[in-house]
Amino acid sequence: MVRTPAAVRDAERWTAHNYHPLPVVISSAEGAWLTDVDGRRYLDCLAGYSALNFGHRHPQLIAAAHAQLDRLTLTSRAFIHDQFADFCRELAELCGKELVLPMNTGAEAVETAIKVARKWGYQVKGVPAGQATIVVAEGNFHGRTTTIVSFSTDTDARDDFGPYTPGFRIVPYGDLAALEAAIDDTTVAVLIEPIQGEQGVVVPPEGYLPGVRRVCTERNVLFVADEIQSGLGRTGETFACDHEGVTPDMYLLGKALGGGIVPVSAVVADADVLGVLRPGQHGSTFGGNPLACAVATEVVRLLATGEFQHRSAELGARLHESLRALIGQGLVAVRGRGLWAGIDIDPALMTGREACERLAERGVLAKDTHGSTIRLAPPLVVTAEELDHAVAQLAAVLAGAR
Incomplete structure (x- = not known):
C-alpha cells in the first residue's frame, strides 16, 4: 500500500506524533474521491470527521471562497x-x-x-x-x-x-x-x-x-x-x-x-x-x-434547500441495510444514522486499524477508533453506486480475514 515511502518518512520525521495516519499521501480531491501523489484514487469514507459533508471542493463553496479572497x-x-x-x-x-x-x-x-x-x-x-x-x-x-x-x-x-x-x-x-x-x-x-x-x-x-x-x-x-x-x-x-x-x-x-x-x-x-x-x-x-x-x-x-439532509437519509438507509447484511460475516454490530455508521469488527479477525489498512489497499479510506471499531462517514455527495462499492470492499476484507 505504501507507494510514497519518502513522503511518509518525512512526515514522521518532522511532525509531532499526535496522530497515527494511514501511509497514504493525498495530493488532490474532488467530490467523494481523493488522489494520492502516485495518481491512485480512493473513495473518502471519513470526510474529515464530517468537516467535508459537502464533499471536496464543492463548486459553490469554492466560488464563494475565491470571490472573498479577491476582496x-x-x-x-x-x-x-x-x-x-x-x-x-x-x-x-x-x-x-x-x-x-x-x-x-x-x-x-x-x-x-x-x-x-x-x-x-x-x-x-x-x-x-x-x-x-x-x-x-x-x-x-x-x-x-x-x-x-x-x-x-x-x-x-x-x-x-x-x-x-x-x-x-x-x-x-x-x-x-x-x-x-x-x-x-x-x-x-x-x-x-x-x-x-x-x-x-x-x-x-x-x-x-x-x-x-x-x-x-x-x-x-x-x-x-x-x-x-x-x-x-x-x-x-x-x-x-x-x-x-x-x-x-x-x-x-x-x-x-x-x-x-x-x-x-x-x-x-x-x-x-x-x-x-x-x-x-x-x-x-x-x-x-x-x-x-x-x-x-x-x-x-x-x-x-434540504437536499443534503434528504440525500443523507435516503443513502444512509441503503448504507445501513448493506452493512447489517455483514453481521455474522465478520461484523458483530452496526450503529448510526444517515450517512454515519459505527461498525464493530469481530476482534478475533483483526483490529480496526488493520481493517482500515486493508481497505486502503482496496481504494477506500476510513478511520478506526477504540479497538476493532471503524467509523464510516462519506461525504453527502456520495452516490449509491459508490456506497455499494465501499461496502463490497469491506465485505472482501472481512472474507479475506475469515
Missing part, C-alpha cells in the same frame, strides 16, 4: 465586515435561534459554551460564585483543550495532562436517571453529543434526548447539544436532535460549517443565554472573519 480576508472583530450579518442571521434562522457567536474550531465552541453556561448560571440562575457544575457523559468527545480533557473518560485524551479543571460531573451516556440525579442547585448545563462520534457513532436510547430536554427545563438547566460532528445534514436531518423533535438551548456547530475550506465554528442560542456576554469578556481574532463567513453562509444556504 477581504480578515478585519478582526474590532470592525464589522460586509459578510458578517448575513452569516449570523442565516445561521440563526437555520437553527431557530436569535444569536450567533462565531469561533474557529469545535473545541473553541465547546469552551465558549462552558463559559457562557457558567456566566448564565451566576447571573441568571443565581448559582453562588465559583460553584457552577456541568453534567457530561461518559465516552464523550468534545475536543482536546485542557478544560475539555478534564471531563474526558478516554485515557489517551486525558492521562498526564493534569491538573484538571473542576466543575464537571460525568454520568453514563443514555442513562436519564443518572443524569437527573447528578443535577443539583449548582448545575448550570448538561453538555452532551446527541450521537457520540468518537466513541463509535453511538446512538442513545429512544426517548433519551426528549428526557434530557424535559429534565433541563424542569430543573432550570441549559441543554447544550454538541452537534459539531452530528449536525449539518450528517444524520439525515439538519441536526441529530431533530430525529426526536428536540431543541436544545445551545447548538455547538463546527466542522462542516467551514465547508472543508476554512475552520469555522459557532455557538447558537437565544438572547437570554448568549446575551450574558458583554464586550471584552470573550472573543477571537479570527472568529467570524470575512473568508470564514463567506464560505459558511454558502454552507447554510446549501442546507436550507
Whole structure:
C-alpha cells in the first residue's frame, strides 16, 4: 500500500506524533474521491470527521471562497465586515435561534459554551460564585483543550495532562436517571453529543434526548447539544436532535460549517443565554472573519434547500441495510444514522486499524477508533453506486480475514 515511502518518512520525521495516519499521501480531491501523489484514487469514507459533508471542493463553496479572497480576508472583530450579518442571521434562522457567536474550531465552541453556561448560571440562575457544575457523559468527545480533557473518560485524551479543571460531573451516556440525579442547585448545563462520534457513532436510547430536554427545563438547566460532528445534514436531518423533535438551548456547530475550506465554528442560542456576554469578556481574532463567513453562509444556504439532509437519509438507509447484511460475516454490530455508521469488527479477525489498512489497499479510506471499531462517514455527495462499492470492499476484507 505504501507507494510514497519518502513522503511518509518525512512526515514522521518532522511532525509531532499526535496522530497515527494511514501511509497514504493525498495530493488532490474532488467530490467523494481523493488522489494520492502516485495518481491512485480512493473513495473518502471519513470526510474529515464530517468537516467535508459537502464533499471536496464543492463548486459553490469554492466560488464563494475565491470571490472573498479577491476582496477581504480578515478585519478582526474590532470592525464589522460586509459578510458578517448575513452569516449570523442565516445561521440563526437555520437553527431557530436569535444569536450567533462565531469561533474557529469545535473545541473553541465547546469552551465558549462552558463559559457562557457558567456566566448564565451566576447571573441568571443565581448559582453562588465559583460553584457552577456541568453534567457530561461518559465516552464523550468534545475536543482536546485542557478544560475539555478534564471531563474526558478516554485515557489517551486525558492521562498526564493534569491538573484538571473542576466543575464537571460525568454520568453514563443514555442513562436519564443518572443524569437527573447528578443535577443539583449548582448545575448550570448538561453538555452532551446527541450521537457520540468518537466513541463509535453511538446512538442513545429512544426517548433519551426528549428526557434530557424535559429534565433541563424542569430543573432550570441549559441543554447544550454538541452537534459539531452530528449536525449539518450528517444524520439525515439538519441536526441529530431533530430525529426526536428536540431543541436544545445551545447548538455547538463546527466542522462542516467551514465547508472543508476554512475552520469555522459557532455557538447558537437565544438572547437570554448568549446575551450574558458583554464586550471584552470573550472573543477571537479570527472568529467570524470575512473568508470564514463567506464560505459558511454558502454552507447554510446549501442546507436550507434540504437536499443534503434528504440525500443523507435516503443513502444512509441503503448504507445501513448493506452493512447489517455483514453481521455474522465478520461484523458483530452496526450503529448510526444517515450517512454515519459505527461498525464493530469481530476482534478475533483483526483490529480496526488493520481493517482500515486493508481497505486502503482496496481504494477506500476510513478511520478506526477504540479497538476493532471503524467509523464510516462519506461525504453527502456520495452516490449509491459508490456506497455499494465501499461496502463490497469491506465485505472482501472481512472474507479475506475469515
